[in-house]
Amino acid sequence: MMDPDLIRAARAEHPKLRERDLAAQLGISEAELVAAHVGHGVRRIAADPDRLVPALAALGEVMALTRNDSAVHEKVGRYDNYQGGNHAAMVLADDIDLRIFPQHWVHGFAVARDTEDGPRHSLQVFDGAGDAVHKVYLRAESDAAAYQALVDALATEDPARTVATAPRPAPEGARGDAARLDALRGEWARMTDTHQFMRLTAKLKFNRLGAYRMVGAPFATQLDPTAVDRALAAVAAAGIGIMVFVGNRGCIQIHSGPIATLRPMGPWQNVMDPRFNLHLRLDHIAEVWRVAKPTRRGDAISVEAFDAEGRHILQIFGQRGEKTDMAELAVWNDIAAALPDRAEVPA
Structure with missing residues (x-):
């Protein structure tokens, strides 16, 4: 210490x-x-x-x-509309949108x-x-x-100038069970809400990346690592709303709305809008997946990035909610569909 x-x-x-x-x-x-x-x-x-x-x-x-x-x-x-819970809590305000995991x-x-x-x-x-x-x-x-x-x-009024910390858990990487692949595909096809995804993968002993790597089309397609940057540029040009999820073990934060100003700087791509900033290390992106999760209102299409050790960096969805603009959602789906597959961009 x-x-x-x-x-x-x-x-x-x-x-x-x-x-x-x-x-x-x-x-x-x-x-x-x-x-x-x-x-x-x-x-x-x-x-x-x-x-x-x-x-x-x-x-x-x-x-x-x-x-x-x-x-x-x-x-x-x-901050408004806090909903507590022992395992998970939420903030569901107009701008501040969080998923909180209190144990962390x-x-x-x-x-x-x-x-x-x-x-x-x-x-x-x-x-x-x-x-x-x-x-x-x-x-x-x-x-x-x-x-x-x-x-x-x-305030706790604790004067200690040190903290006891535990070792960071090692990155899990991709985890899956080939013997349960048919079950994964079957249950995936029967999803009616994106929130069912984590429950079904946990039940079948997959994690997110393991499921994407094994399930295959039409549910998950590996894209070129440049796909996230291309998607951000296309969204900014189209002026449509999206949802951007960034998280860690204890919190996931969500932006819902358009993005306008992209400012690359070294390895970083930056969204620099008045009420939303995103700073993304493009050189950390090792895998990108386009993912389709069935819902009652059609497939929810996401573009998701992982680092070289399998850690989840971010997700981008078309903007959804009570006032979903179906025309804008269709534009997002077209943008995601046009992103290059891994094999389409020369090394």
């Missing part, structure tokens, strides 16, 4: 380096980096989503951030970070390995008094 004073000294030496990058450089978790600053702009707070998330509604408009190693999803909006909300902090524009206030939650699960950043229009009241109410 690294000395907290040394961690703070390293932070002072690299004030513009992102926390995740500095933590990796130091060989520690991001939670350890944040905890080293307890008493220096950082307070520990309860990480229990049943206590924390409903209280966020009082803050007004904020920026919600959820990420994994390869994608960062940032959405401006208000382990370490919580309120953070004040000095910037050129003054202190930047955030609430940050980490899992048992010390990896970021979800963050909430105040904006100029956020209610600062409500934020302070929230922090005071949830």
Whole structure:
């Protein structure tokens, strides 16, 4: 365990380096980096989503951030309509749309970070390995008094500047059972809702990537790794709404709506819209799949990316909901259908 004073000294030496990058450089978790600053702009707070998330509604408009190693999803909006649950919880607001897995909300902090524009206030939650699960950043229009009241109410007053972390679980990779392939295809064809997918794969001892690799057409088709970037460009040009899912073990965050501004920078492709930003490491994408899941209203078509170790990076769907625009959904389906298969693009 690294000395907290040394961690703070390293932070002072690299004030513009992102926390995740500095933590990796130091060989520690991001939670350890944040905890080293307890008493220096950082307070520990309860990480229990049943206590924390409903209280966020009082803050007004904020920026919600959820990420994994390869994608960062940032959405401006208000927290509302929290629905708790021991295994899974949800936020179903107009802009902030989350699926929460409470067992991974382990370490919580309120953070004040000095910037050129003054202190930047955030609430940050980490899992048992010390990896970021979800963050909430105040904006100029956020209610600062409500934020302070929230922090005071949830503060644990634990002065410890270290955190105990467990080893990260190894990437699972693709998992499947060839003896159950016919059952997988049969049950897949009988799906009536996309939410049935995880239950049926778990029952048959497949995971997501294992199912995609084995089930075959018409349910899953491997695409060229460039397909995600091509899809984003086509969606922006068409001006249609989509749904972009980015998640980690503890949280999945969803954008629903159009995207407009793409700004590539080095290995990153960036969506830079006023209320939604996506930062995607294109060089991390090793596999892309076009997936068709049957529903009562027709197939839900997704484009999904995985890294070289089989970790899920993101999903893109056509925008669906109570006010689904079927014409826009048809455009998305055409875009997805036109993306090149793995074999169609020369190496």
